[in-house]
Amino acid sequence: MLITGSFISMKYLTLNNVKVPALGLGTYRSTGPRSADVIRMAIEEYGYRHIDTAQFYENEREVGEGIRRSGVPREDIFLVTKVWPSNHARDRFLPSVESSLRKLGADYVDLLLIHWPNADLPLKTYLTELEKARSLGMTRLVGVSNFNIAQLQETLDLGVPIVTNQVEFHPLIDQEKLRQFMRSNGISLTAYSPLAQGLIPGNQLLQEIGVKYGKSASQVALRWMIQLDEVMTIPKTGNPARLEENMDIFDFELSETDMAQINALRQQNNRLVKDFHGAEWDS
Numbered sequence: 001m002l003i004t005g006s007f008i009s010m011k012y013l014t015l016n017n018v019k020v021p022a023l024g025l026g027t028y029r030s031t032g033p034r035s036a037d038v039i040r041m042a043i044e045e046y047g048y049r050h051i052d053t054a055q056f057y058e059n060e061r062e063v064g065e066g067i068r069r070s071g072v073p074r075e076d077i078f079l080v081t082k083v084w085p086s087n088h089a090r091d092r093f094l095p096s097v098e099s100s101l102r103k104l105g106a107d108y109v110d111l112l113l114i115h116w117p118n119a120d121l122p123l124k125t126y127l128t129e130l131e132k133a134r135s136l137g138m139t140r141l142v143g144v145s146n147f148n149i150a151q152l153q154e155t156l157d158l159g160v161p162i163v164t165n166q167v168e169f170h171p172l173i174d175q176e177k178l179r180q181f182m183r184s185n186g187i188s189l190t191a192y193s194p195l196a197q198g199l200i201p202g203n204q205l206l207q208e209i210g211v212k213y214g215k216s217a218s219q220v221a222l223r224w225m226i227q228l229d230e231v232m233t234i235p236k237t238g239n240p241a242r243l244e245e246n247m248d249i250f251d252f253e254l255s256e257t258d259m260a261q262i263n264a265l266r267q268q269n270n271r272l273v274k275d276f277h278g279a280e281w282d283s
């Protein structure tokens with residue numbers, strides 16, 4: 001579904017009855033005095049309504065401040081944070097979420113994720129805490145990140161209603177097996193490092209395709225993701241021109257031939273984010 005707002009268009013996914021903008025802003029390494037203003041600018045000037053942070057990024061305070069400074073009502077923003085493995089134990093999980101909410105200056109987040117699977121604890125321990133956070137109203141939705149197929153299956157078997165698995169996803173990585181498993185189980189994919197941490201802008205094929213549409217290689221890659229079913233994407237930038245560029249992908253549509261050519265790039269299988277611990281990549 002494409003919806004045109006006053007100055008931007010956006011595709012939305014509906015996850016457990018919650019409408020979620022398919023393109024959001026990543027904030028890893030967005031720290032320091034400018035970061036709150038980057039968030040404000042992204043929201044106020046470029047129409048971003050989906051912001052991805054994490055306990056690990058140590059910028060929840062700045063993200064919250066940027067949202068408030070934007071003047072856009074909190075309920076119009078889809079706010080995501082993630083619980084780091086050192087906070088997965090039963091006695092640390094909920095206090096860590098309370099601390100995140102305090103830093104964000106928010107009563108709730110829209111989506112709370114397990115940042116990485118934990119090699120030292122049974123999945124059930126922290127998934128139970130994730131569910132508690134949801135039933136206590138600390139988050140509207142729950143999800144996971146960096147989970148492989150076996151870990152997703154275990155999560156489903158436990159009956160935890162996860163709406164997404166946030167994983168590395170861009171045209172240069174092969175995540176097909178994982179993506180198909182997620183699609184057949186109704187789990188959306190949130191693409192992290194969608195610009196392959198800077199490799200995408202220089203990719204020759206994406207540049208060539210972009211010329212036909214008057215778009216950059218980055219815009220082609222982001223548009224490719226948006227055209228795939230049940231994929232959301234969260235490129236990070238601290239640069240105003242790129243905030244605008246990355247959002248400007250809703251006025252063109254890649255042809256089937258171009259989509260197929262981009263799909264074929266995954267044969268390179270260039271995985272940038274290595275296993276943290278516990279996840280055995282199997283796709």
Ligand SMILES: NC(=O)c1ccc[n+]([C@@H]2O[C@H](COP(=O)([O-])OP(=O)(O)OC[C@H]3O[C@@H](n4cnc5c(N)ncnc54)[C@H](OP(=O)(O)O)[C@@H]3O)[C@@H](O)[C@H]2O)c1
Binds near residue numbers: 194
């Ligand atoms: N769940 C996880 O474990 C996990 C892991 C990694 C990332 N993430 C999330 O995903 C987000 C995005 O991933 P990422 O930060 O790793 O990498 P990314 O979004 O693929 O790439 C970010 C890099 O690309 C540059 N860039 C952005 N837009 C550009 C454009 N239009 N043209 C050229 N360069 C551009 C940025 O530089 P400038 O800032 O200078 O523009 C930055 O150096 C993170 O910020 C984080 O929120 C999650």
